[in-house]
Structures are given as structure tokens and as C-alpha cells.
Amino acid sequence: SQQGEEDPQALSIQEGENATMNCSYKTSINNLQWYRQNSGRGLVHLILIRSNEREKHSGRLRVTLDTSKKSSSLLITASRAADTASYFCATDQTGANNLFFGTGTRLTVIP
Amino acid sequence: DGGITQSPKYLFRKEGQNVTLSCEQNLNHDAMYWYRQDPGQGLRLIYYSQIVNDFQKGDIAEGYSVSREKKESFPLTVTSAQKNPTAFYLCASSGTADQPQHFGDGTRLSIL
Secondary structure (H helix, E strand, O other): OOOOEEEOOEEEEEOOOOEEEEEEOOOOEEEEEEEEEOOOOOEEEEEEEEOOOOEEEEOOEEEEEEOOOOEEEEEEOOOOHHHOEEEEEEEEEOOOOOEEEOOOEEEEEEO | OOOEEEEOOEEEEOOOOOEEEEEEEOOOOOEEEEEEEOOOOOEEEEEEEEEOOEEEEOOOOOOEEEOOOEOOEOOEEEOOOOOOOOEEEEEEEEOOOOOOOEEOOOEEEEEO
16 A cells, blocks of 8 residues: 555543654655644645655644655644644655545544 | 535435535646545545546546546546445645645535
């Protein structure tokens, strides 16, 4: 499969704690993207990191990319109950014309 | 407001029936996509289109058909050949294939 794999599948934390999700993939990429999905809704793009970048920040989000290990991580700092959602990584693979989505991490932030 | 509109939100299909899911975007995007999402799963690509009057099969195209007669519209037909159509269907668009995708709010299809 060309899909990525997120780890863990589910994560439950207290409000204010940090949440870390990991994504592994198998082929060379142009960029890697993270998306968020609230229950029963469409996905919302969060952040894009290019293959020549190692780290990127956006507000409370920090994304790292290690192309040698074919892995990425998404860190959400100072989590809030409103961060409760599923988070997906998606890879723009070299030579492809579409994104390949991972299986997702379901994050629950307990107030 | 610019965005993607999917309709209907809920759809029921009878045995042997074809149903069509609508997807319209006013973002002036060239590329459009259809995904299927099963409970607790990731997204699987059904069809995608990079330009008007052209489209390509994704990983799970069997039992589905699409058309791209207008830039703004990319309807998906779930045919009677699709034996397990119950799922959440998501439409997306992007300026180019390597840019972030914008998603609609999905259509949930069930079997009567």
C-alpha cells in the first residue's frame, strides 16, 4: 500500500498537555501534509512541510520531517478540548498526481 | 465565501439503483478528487481529475463513475455494480496536485 501509517491509532490526554502523533511512509516524497477531521465533517488542511525542510511551526503546531527515516511527527502544544479530532498525514509522492492519506490518529482531549 | 459544496448530506440507495453525489467548487481549482472513508479508516481515492474533460481512476474505482464537464463540478455516480457502497464520501479540490486540498463536508451513503 502507498498509504502512510499514523501512530498511535488513538490518544487520550488532559487539557493543557502536549499531544504527539507520528506518521511513517514508504516512498520518496515532494511534501507531507497534515489534516484534521472533526467527527462527520470534511478534512481541514493544517500544515505542509516540503521534503527539504526539517521543521515547521504554525501557532501551537510543530511538524518535523525526517526523510532518511521516512517519518514525520505532529506536536500540538497546550492542547484544548476543541483539539479533539482525527489527524491524518498525507504524502505528495514523487511522480504521483494525488495525495496518499494515512489511517489517522484519533485524539481526545479531556477538559 | 469560496469553498466546496457536497450534496446531499445523507443519501439512501435501493438495491440495483445508481445514485449520483454532487460536488461543486468555486475556488477556481483545476484538480478535483473523490475519496471514500469507511468507519475508523483513512481516505481511499476513487477518481481524480486534473483538468476539465479528463479524469483518472484511483485505487478503488470499480463500481463508480465520474464526469468533469465543467471546472466547477465533479459528480460521482455510485453504480449498482458497487456491492458495498455504504460509506462516507468526500470530495476535494486543489490548485495543483502538490498543493493542499480543500474538502467538502461529505455525503453519507447508506443502503435501504
